[in-house]
Amino acid sequence: MTDYPADAILVLLETSPTGELAKSATGLLGAAALIGTPVALAVTAPGRGDAQALAEQAAAAGAERTLVVETDAVQTQLTVPQVDALAAAAGAVAPDAVLISNSIEGRDIAGRFAARTSAPIAVDAIGVSRDDEGVVARHSVYGGAYNLESAATFGPLVVTVRQGAIESRAEARPIALETLELQASGAEATTIESVEAIEEASSRPELRGATRVVSGGRGLGSAEKFALVEELADALGAAVGASRAAVDAGYIPANHQVGQTGVSVSPQLYIALGISGAIQHKAGMQTAKNIVAVNKDPDAPIFEVADFGVVGDVFTVVPQLISALAERKR
Amino acid sequence: MKIIVLVKEVPDTYGERKLDLETGLADRAASESVLDEISERALEVALAHAGSADGVEVVLLSMAPESAAATIRKGLAMGAASAVHIADPALAGADLGLTARTLAAAIRRTGFDLVITGNLSTDGSGGVLAAMLAELLEVPNATALSSVEITADSVSGTRSTDDRAMRVSAPLPAVISITEALPDARLPNFKGIMAAKKKPFETLTAADLGIEPQDLSVASSIMTAIAEKPPRTAGVKITDEGDGGTKIAEFLIENRLA
Numbered sequence: 001m002t003d004y005p006a007d008a009i010l011v012l013l014e015t016s017p018t019g020e021l022a023k024s025a026t027g028l029l030g031a032a033a034l035i036g037t038p039v040a041l042a043v044t045a046p047g048r049g050d051a052q053a054l055a056e057q058a059a060a061a062g063a064e065r066t067l068v069v070e071t072d073a074v075q076t077q078l079t080v081p082q083v084d085a086l087a088a089a090a091g092a093v094a095p096d097a098v099l100i101s102n103s104i105e106g107r108d109i110a111g112r113f114a115a116r117t118s119a120p121i122a123v124d125a126i127g128v129s130r131d132d133e134g135v136v137a138r139h140s141v142y143g144g145a146y147n148l149e150s151a152a153t154f155g156p157l158v159v160t161v162r163q164g165a166i167e168s169r170a171e172a173r174p175i176a177l178e179t180l181e182l183q184a185s186g187a188e189a190t191t192i193e194s195v196e197a198i199e200e201a202s203s204r205p206e207l208r209g210a211t212r213v214v215s216g217g218r219g220l221g222s223a224e225k226f227a228l229v230e231e232l233a234d235a236l237g238a239a240v241g242a243s244r245a246a247v248d249a250g251y252i253p254a255n256h257q258v259g260q261t262g263v264s265v266s267p268q269l270y271i272a273l274g275i276s277g278a279i280q281h282k283a284g285m286q287t288a289k290n291i292v293a294v295n296k297d298p299d300a301p302i303f304e305v306a307d308f309g310v311v312g313d314v315f316t317v318v319p320q321l322i323s324a325l326a327e328r329k330r
Numbered sequence: 331m332k333i334i335v336l337v338k339e340v341p342d343t344y345g346e347r348k349l350d351l352e353t354g355l356a357d358r359a360a361s362e363s364v365l366d367e368i369s370e371r372a373l374e375v376a377l378a379h380a381g382s383a384d385g386v387e388v389v390l391l392s393m394a395p396e397s398a399a400a401t402i403r404k405g406l407a408m409g410a411a412s413a414v415h416i417a418d419p420a421l422a423g424a425d426l427g428l429t430a431r432t433l434a435a436a437i438r439r440t441g442f443d444l445v446i447t448g449n450l451s452t453d454g455s456g457g458v459l460a461a462m463l464a465e466l467l468e469v470p471n472a473t474a475l476s477s478v479e480i481t482a483d484s485v486s487g488t489r490s491t492d493d494r495a496m497r498v499s500a501p502l503p504a505v506i507s508i509t510e511a512l513p514d515a516r517l518p519n520f521k522g523i524m525a526a527k528k529k530p531f532e533t534l535t536a537a538d539l540g541i542e543p544q545d546l547s548v549a550s551s552i553m554t555a556i557a558e559k560p561p562r563t564a565g566v567k568i569t570d571e572g573d574g575g576t577k578i579a580e581f582l583i584e585n586r587l588a
């Protein structure tokens with residue numbers, strides 16, 4: 001029998017379509033280290049040789065040890081293999097909390113796992129802490145208008161952590177890999193028929209957790225003209241965001257949508273171009289440190305939250321801004 | 331085939347939304363309540379299928395205060411055949427676990443081939459309910475579908491996450507959740523509104539479902555603190571006089587943002 005830390009925090013590692021450790025993992029391990037000893041769990045397909053690499057990357061990001069479950073089922077079944085693995089790991093480790101990324105996959109795994117183990121669940125946490133009574137999750141709700149804290153009445157709390165919200169990083173530890181045998185629950189799962197990785201067009205930063213974001217709205221007018229948003233983003237090394245109207249009009253894929261039903265961002269700098277500033281858009285960006293807006297309508301609500309607003313046409317203001325930035329670089 | 335659509339009443343996002351600083355619950359008096367847009371899209375998926383296949387019955391299910399009945403009726407006016415409303419003051423402030431157990435009990439009681447939920451509500455934004463229900467009902471979960479095809483014995487669709495798009499399928503019975511990529515819902519017409527008045531509308535309590543809301547032997551999640559953040563205020567606003575871009579560059583440089 002292995003001894004697990006008494007204050008273990010179980011972290012479910014996410015992997016990319018190519019089997020690499022996902023970016024969310026460093027934040028999750030960083031959060032876990034704030035409240036206990038991070039024990040990582042990776043669920044991967046056998047025979048790819050991922051296990052060792054994942055354990056190395058997880059140790060570098062602060063995992064005290066990495067439990068690895070190898071199962072073919074991860075490639076053909078949705079959610080259930082990870083939940084089975086998590087249930088086995090939680091049974092062995094008896095953690096004080098289970099941290100999972102608040103991604104679509106992560107939420108499904110967390111939801112099923114919480115329901116299976118009758119554990120309370122705290123979703124979309126932007127921070128975690130520990131008090132005398134246990135683990136506390138911090139949330140930002142209604143578009144950042146309120147801060148809440150939640151906790152379990154007793155027992156371990158399952159927490160999904162907003163991607164990019166945790167800045168704290170854990171110290172690297174020596175590599176420790178442990179394989180864990182899986183007892184499949186036999187729960188009926190959805191079949192994955194095919195998977196396609198979504199290629200990002202460039203090496204631009206990811207929207208979630210980005211320090212700078214440049215977003216465009218319906219005011220850009222067309223997919224071709226939306227390139228102006230990308231040009232400014234590249235000049236600033238920023239991620240590209242969009243309003244729902246821009247997504248609906250097909251200027252840019254839906255995973256770039258900022259707002260209530262899109263991504264919530266809290267960057268150092270948020271630039272809104274041709275975006276009116278509907279309440280649902282503001283809900284996803286108004287916690288940014290600095291907001292700049294360009295809109296030709298002086299009454300656009302986006303100006304109510306902008307630190308620096310320019311009433312003008314994006315097609316004249318933005319090219320001038322891009323050349324001013326280039327000028328300065330020279 | 332019986333399709334149960336889970337609908338939620340939420341504060342209208344176009345208005346100001348408030349939380350009660352004592353209870354942490356939505357202050358229902360502070361804003362208009364509406365049927366969550368994503369709930370309407372979920373209903374549209376069911377109604378579209380009912381329109382194209384024979385013998386499809388669409389049932390609405392909601393757990394909400396009694397005052398939400400009128401909002402739920404809108405779903406009947408849009409075309410659902412009946413509604414089940416779980417209204418019980420003891421369920422106010424229910425955490426996700428209790429919500430899932432209660433809804434699962436109601437779904438079992440009604441019987442189902444397919445359950446459709448929204449991927450994320452605009453108030454709770456939990457986004458975990460479909461998976462929780464699937465686990466409790468012992469059926470597959472196919473979530474975040476941006477396209478849906480329903481047959482007599484299966485459901486399939488496209489599921490897009492941040493870094494991958496997949497094709498998935500599940501045998502029925504199953505629970506799915508849909509995204510806002512699916513079409514906006516139809517509007518209720520006059521005929522629908524009249525017909526809605528005669529449709530079965532069942533109101534249940536937790537006890538009717540064998541659920542004990544205050545069961546302290548089950549671990550739950552509780553709110554331990556709440557604070558309101560001061561609203562953001564506007565800064566400088568200038569009108570472009572040919573130097574707007576340069577002015578932004580200066581602002582960025584001054585504040586070490588570029």
Ligand SMILES: Cc1cc2nc3c(=O)[nH]c(=O)nc-3n(C[C@H](O)[C@H](O)[C@H](O)COP(=O)(O)OP(=O)(O)OC[C@H]3O[C@@H](n4cnc5c(N)ncnc54)[C@H](O)[C@@H]3O)c2cc1C
Pocket residue numbers: 216217218219220242243244245246257258259260261262263273274275276277278279280281284294295296297300312313314315343367368452
């Ligand atoms: C339930 C629900 C959820 C929603 N979730 C989201 C969400 O997550 N994210 C989101 O963004 N929206 C969301 N919305 C939609 C939201 O209400 C708005 O419809 C949307 O944000 C509008 O996008 P927009 O500002 O790009 O378009 P518009 O409102 O059409 O604004 C375009 C702006 O561009 C300006 N403009 C036009 N041409 C120029 C030019 N040449 N130069 C400068 N300015 C110009 C116009 O003055 C205008 O202000 C949601 C709505 C609902 C009901």
Ligand SMILES: Nc1ncnc2c1ncn2[C@@H]1O[C@H](COP(=O)(O)O)[C@@H](O)[C@H]1O
Pocket residue numbers: 335336337338366368369372391392393394429446447448449450451452453454455456457458459460
């Ligand atoms: N109280 C409720 N009654 C009925 N359906 C609900 C309720 N809460 C959530 N749902 C469903 O679950 C989806 C996701 O909601 P949420 O978990 O709040 O993000 C919603 O779109 C509804 O379909």
